[in-house]
Amino acid sequence: xxxxxxxxxxxxxxxxxxxxxxxxxxxxxxxxxxxxxxxxxxxxxxxxxxxxxxxxxxxx
Numbered sequence: 001x002x003x004x005x006x007x008x009x010x011x012x013x014x015x016x017x018x019x020x021x022x023x024x025x026x027x028x029x030x031x032x033x034x035x036x037x038x039x040x041x042x043x044x045x046x047x048x049x050x051x052x053x054x055x056x057x058x059x060x
Contacts, residue, residue: 002020004010012020014040 001010001012001016005012017031018028020030
């Protein structure tokens with residue numbers, strides 16, 4: 001059921017939302033609160049660290 005909610009293929013009932021809040025130890029309002037987007041780090045392949053190995057190069 002949780003994966004269906006995450007994918008948007010079903011809409012949970014209020015009872016289900018309350019149960020999910022209880023499982024996560026959160027109050028109901030927390031599930032509807034706007035969250036701050038996480039920072040995303042973009043790097044070019046040549047900027048990524050690498051590891052030299054015997055017989056070749058291993059990119060991390």
